[in-house]
Amino acid sequence: MEHHVRVAIVEDHPVVVEGVISWIGADPQRRITVAQVVSDTAGLAVPRAADVLVLDLELGGRMVADEVARLSASGYRIVAFSAHVDPGLILDVLDAGAYAYVSKDEGRDHLIEAVLAAAADRPCVTRSQAKAILADPRPGRPALSGKERQALLLWFQGMSKASVARRMSISENTVRQYIDRARVKYATLGRPAHTKDALLARAIEDGLIRPGEVATYTTLASQPRPALS
């Protein structure tokens, strides 16, 4: 499935749509095909024609962040793609079940990576997401380890993951693990969503976290395996 990801683009600016399509076309392995392009969520095909939804959060001047939960529940893996960088909005969208948040400034570097990660139920942490996690003021936020925070901070500051690895005297792979673990911890929080369960289950399969580390995982495991494929 990772070799052929169908994506739907919900975006009201033709220029942005062109940009996203050109980034997808520039992927040498041609792993993604664009199944649908619509300017509003109402235009999405039923039954759905795509696995991953690249969703602009502001359509025709209207914020559609509150539709993330409904669209996630209907089976889409959502990558929010927005000009907004407000940490509160980012946390809300993740809480509603989105896989990743990519600000428009980060699109060129991270959108394709985020779409592929979402299709595989894997986390993708952009710098804007790292910032939102670092600045999360909510009392119920997940407890991050010192290393996880340090890796997130250096990533937010703009270092490449290789530079973060050198700085922390660890391997680049371990840097990825620290950052992804911080993200996965958020999947245990807030309202339940199939997409969060899928992200957690995959993280456990990948050995990113152990079932015991996730307080709520036992309750999730007792539920039927999320029907996402």
Add this chain to the structure above:
Amino acid sequence: MTAWPAPGPRPSAVLAARYARALDIAAVVAVAGWHLAGAGPLLVAHLGSYASDQFQITAWCAIALIIAVGSVLLLRGYRGRGTCWALAGAALVLSTAAAAGCPPAQMLATDWAWGTAGWVGVLVLLRRPLAELGVFLSLEALATFAVLARDGLHRQSVAAFITVLAGSAGIQLAIAVAAGALNLPARQAAAAATREADASARQAAADRIRTARRARWLELRATAEPLLRGLAAGTADPADPAVQRACAVEAARLRRLFAEADDAPEPLVHELHACADVAQRRGVAVDIETAAVIPVVPPEVRRGITDLAIVVLVNAISRVRITVTGMVDGVIVSLVSDSPAQPELPSSPGWLAVDSQRDQQSLWVEARWNTT
């Protein structure tokens, strides 16, 4: 930038408060003194002639209690209309009842309560508008006159009533008017002192700002002037990249100087934007991000941080990402740029922890400042 004097009571306010306090104490002493030394002996002298001695003594004690309560309220600065008038009303009722218990035809000679009730009015209504005391004294006089009329009016009794009225209510009203008049010069003195204090505070602030600006300007001149002289004399070559960088540094420092005088909600971020301006004009893409709540950063710390930022910005080829992260106990500022070489960073004071790392084309510089 500028340390403002700690706010304290203005001298004028202290003066006005002292005047008002002295007046309050005088009123308490006068009213309590009248009740003890004036009304008390009058009551004692006529015991036996009242309808009920016990009632007269009880009424005297009750009015003493009202005076005590009224005094405490006045000295504590309380001036609520309801409570003041409840006390005044109680004194009015008690004094009228006491007058009604006086022997017929000898009411004016034996009544201790009329005068004392008027003084209670002065006490509890001293901080209320003068008209309220006027109303109270009129009611008191009308009530007493009604008791007098009960025994039958004749020329002598009316004349005696007017004499007593003039001697008591007249004096009480006059004292209240005088108290108000005394307050007026106090208020004027207070206003004048306030104006003077404001003017000197403004002057002090202006002096401090001027001194701080001058210090910054002298500092700038020490580095900008030799550069300008070199350019003018031809000893510095504008085509030399080192000279170009030196010019860019001075331009950024000038912009920062202007930014420091601005009133911005987050001065550190505002000054970093000012520093970035020169690099942006050069075509460097500068991206400034803030995370979490930025604490208040003192001017000298902002200086240390922006000094670092200027060097990084001037040496960047095409992009710089600046992040400002607020921590519980400080702030972390980092700059990630593409620099061809490791620039020489300015030496930082001990309270600013500076770290840097170079990887291929990328330079990471971080400054941490802790509030503790």
